[in-house]
Amino acid sequence: MPDVLFAIDPGPHTGIAIKISGNYHTATLTEPTELWDMLNHYRPDTVTYEDFIGSGMRDVNINGTLQLVGAIAGICHVLNIKCIKNPPQARRAFIQDARDILVGQTGRTQHEVDALAHLLLLEYQIKNGKA
Numbered sequence: 001m002p003d004v005l006f007a008i009d010p011g012p013h014t015g016i017a018i019k020i021s022g023n024y025h026t027a028t029l030t031e032p033t034e035l036w037d038m039l040n041h042y043r044p045d046t047v048t049y050e051d052f053i054g055s056g057m058r059d060v061n062i063n064g065t066l067q068l069v070g071a072i073a074g075i076c077h078v079l080n081i082k083c084i085k086n087p088p089q090a091r092r093a094f095i096q097d098a099r100d101i102l103v104g105q106t107g108r109t110q111h112e113v114d115a116l117a118h119l120l121l122l123e124y125q126i127k128n129g130k131a
Contacts, residue, residue: 002045002126007119008035009050010068012061015111017098017119018042024101024119026112032068039075046131047076048122050114051085084122084131091117094124 009015014029016038029035039047052069069085076083091114098116102108125131 004042004044005119005122006039006042006044006047007049007115007122008047008072009111009114009118010052010072011065011111013109013111014068015109015113015115017112017115018044019119019123024116026102026105026108026116028109028111032064032071035068036071036075039079039081043079044081046082046084046122046126047072048084048086048118048131050088050091050118052088082131084125086118086121091121094118094120 003021005019007017012030014032014035016027016029016035018025018038020042029038049069049072052065073083073085075081094117095113097120098113101116102113122131
């Protein structure tokens, strides 16, 4: 298993989950530059993120999320980080496991739970040769 894995639930409140040396860490970010700085600092082996296509009426949140998704792929390309996008529903099988890992931690958000579920999905994909 790689040393550093990174999962992103993009949006106006972006959920982040990182696995470093076997330990999970989560955060919620509101500034894209915080995310970019974290990717540059941690240089994960693999990044996974929730794909966001967007539909219906556009607003500032949808536009920002679309831009963030594109930026994630671009930053990973520039930093030579393996990048895997997954559809939103792919994380659902791992939601309860993510909640169980974060139980008792104060201040966690649903965005962090979703990001951790994506990280658990990534670990499953790596273990089964699908990533």
